[in-house]
Amino acid sequence: MNLNQTFSVSIKADRLAVGSTLLFKNIDFTLEKNEWTCLLGPSGVGKTSLLRIIAGLVPNIKNVLIRCSDNNPINGRISYMAQDDLLLPWLNVLDNVLIGFRLRSEKADKSKAENLIEMVGLADNVNDLPYKLSGGMRQRVALIRTIMENRPVVLMDEPFSSLDFITRVKMQEMAAELLNDRTVLLITHDPMEALRLGDRIYVLSGRPVEFTKSIIPEGTKPRSITDRQLIKKQASLLMQLSSASNSGSK
Amino acid sequence: MTILKPTFLVLIILTTWQLLVTITNIPAYILPTPTSVIGATISNVDTIWAHAIITFIEMISGLIIGTILGSFSALILCYYQPMRQWLMPILVISQAIPVFALAPILVLWLGYGMISKVAMAVLIIYFPVTAAFFDGLKNTNHGYVDLSHTMGASKRSTLMHIKVPAALPAFASGLRVATAMAPIGAIVGEWVGSSEGLGYLMLHANGRMQIDVMFAALLVLAVMSITLYYTVDASLKRILFWAPEKII
Numbered sequence: 152m153n154l155n156q157t158f159s160v161s162i163k164a165d166r167l168a169v170g171s172t173l174l175f176k177n178i179d180f181t182l183e184k185n186e187w188t189c190l191l192g193p194s195g196v197g198k199t200s201l202l203r204i205i206a207g208l209v210p211n212i213k214n215v216l217i218r219c220s221d222n223n224p225i226n227g228r229i230s231y232m233a234q235d236d237l238l239l240p241w242l243n244v245l246d247n248v249l250i251g252f253r254l255r256s257e258k259a260d261k262s263k264a265e266n267l268i269e270m271v272g273l274a275d276n277v278n279d280l281p282y283k284l285s286g287g288m289r290q291r292v293a294l295i296r297t298i299m300e301n302r303p304v305v306l307m308d309e310p311f312s313s314l315d316f317i318t319r320v321k322m323q324e325m326a327a328e329l330l331n332d333r334t335v336l337l338i339t340h341d342p343m344e345a346l347r348l349g350d351r352i353y354v355l356s357g358r359p360v361e362f363t364k365s366i367i368p369e370g371t372k373p374r375s376i377t378d379r380q381l382i383k384k385q386a387s388l389l390m391q392l393s394s395a396s397n398s399g400s401k
Numbered sequence: 402m403t404i405l406k407p408t409f410l411v412l413i414i415l416t417t418w419q420l421l422v423t424i425t426n427i428p429a430y431i432l433p434t435p436t437s438v439i440g441a442t443i444s445n446v447d448t449i450w451a452h453a454i455i456t457f458i459e460m461i462s463g464l465i466i467g468t469i470l471g472s473f474s475a476l477i478l479c480y481y482q483p484m485r486q487w488l489m490p491i492l493v494i495s496q497a498i499p500v501f502a503l504a505p506i507l508v509l510w511l512g513y514g515m516i517s518k519v520a521m522a523v524l525i526i527y528f529p530v531t532a533a534f535f536d537g538l539k540n541t542n543h544g545y546v547d548l549s550h551t552m553g554a555s556k557r558s559t560l561m562h563i564k565v566p567a568a569l570p571a572f573a574s575g576l577r578v579a580t581a582m583a584p585i586g587a588i589v590g591e592w593v594g595s596s597e598g599l600g601y602l603m604l605h606a607n608g609r610m611q612i613d614v615m616f617a618a619l620l621v622l623a624v625m626s627i628t629l630y631y632t633v634d635a636s637l638k639r640i641l642f643w644a645p646e647k648i649i
Contacts, residue, residue, distance in 0.1 A: 203547075208547050208550060208551070229551060230551060230552075231548060231551040233544055233547070233548070235544050237544045237545060237548050239545065239563070239567075240643045240644065241566045241569075241644075250548075250552070250562070251552040251553075253562055254552050254553070254554035254558045254559070254562055254563075255552065255558070256558070280643050282643070282645075300552065306551075
């Protein structure tokens with residue numbers, strides 16, 4: 152996969168339902184090329200459903216048009232990082248990082264994987280099984296596995312939410328550095344995470360879901376958590392999230 | 402430490418048994434003393450050994466064939482979903498008819514030799530292995546399957562590299578149950594009709610009022626079954642070293 156051939160991804164649908172639930176109406180949403188798009192919203196609003204639809208993980212979804220700006224299909228051009236690290240417990244760190252190659256019966260670039268593992272500080276753990284690793288170490292392995300897939304679009308579903316604050320901040324910095332050249336969709340509950348990493352932020356609320364006007368933070372990512380502007384915007388985002396949450400529960 | 406507790410327990414059981422016979426004066430043809438059972442085991446060691454080998458081969462053959470057939474059925478059920486509506490009723494029916502009731506028919510069809518006993522053991526072992534392995538395959542963490550899908554894996558590759566390893570702890574549970582049940586199949590088969598094996602020896606000794614020999618055969622069968630169970634258990638723990646202890 153050539154990462155130079157990056158592209159934007161647009162999602163359009165008149166009505167988008169999962170099962171009998173109408174999630175989105177007249178959705179027209181774009182993941183801009185080489186940008187991080189963050190979706191914030193209360194639990195159950197439909198953020199993960201949208202990500203799963205883009206990833207092709209929801210069967211029998213009709214009436215949705217997912218179009219890439221280079222006019223090629225999105226299939227085979229995304230990588231996925233979930234809230235759970237999804238490390239296979241029977242494989243060591245290196246084999247987990249290279250699982251995609253094994254699944255596709257392709258020759259793996261072992262030295263690249265080893266370099267990346269070293270880069271994230273896990274050189275001594277290459278042969279360790281996942282149960283020997285801490286939560287932060289496991290998510291680093293999951294991040295390297297995502298990078299090794301070498302796909303231009305990365306879909307991330309609250310990948311750092313289960314980590315403690317310090318580890319989360321470090322992981323955000325690591326992800327921003329390693330996935331800087333990709334088109335990323337990041338789903339998060341954490342306004343500060345969205346503000347640190349997002350080039351564009353949307354708050355989702357209601358049923359059917361409505362998108363707010365995009366929020367575009369200033370500066371380059373990862374933005375500092377001590378930035379006063381960022382802290383102000385976090386307060387405003389929290390207010391928006393709170394009212395979105397209230398409107399959802401009504 | 403781990404061997405100390407079971408040894409102590411066995412000693413308590415044997416002492417209670419010995420005391421019970423001595424105090425109540427139960428005749429030896431009803432319940433022989435543990436010392437006479439051990440004596441009978443030693444004095445009939447050649448005969449018991451010859452019959453034990455036969456029963457052991459029947460148990461192991463049944464276990465291997467039953468496990469292979471059970472695993473294969475579980476894989477088919479998982480991979481070819483339309484097959485479920487055909488195979489599942491057969492599986493349920495196979496369990497609805499008591500396998501013991503089939504023993505005379507199996508002996509009639511397959512003869513008095515080893516094959517009918519192996520078939521009995523296979524029938525008993527097949528279901529727990531199939532059910533446990535299929536359950537494990539079906540309940541693979543959806544996250545793994547989703548990840549595999551986004552990585553462009555084929556259905557077969559997902560089965561072999563994700564679902565099968567993920568289902569191994571469940572398979573191990575089924576195999577443990579099957580191992581504990583394997584001797585039942587072989588012995589019941591031997592009771593219905595045979596000329597060799599520990600089941601045959603027990604009936605033969607019973608007919609001649611050699612109750613101590615009967616108990617000796619039972620003792621050897623118990624030792625054999627327990628050894629087989631713990632060997633399988635230890636091997637599974639070794640193979641599935643990555644699985645949490647509470648699962649395996």
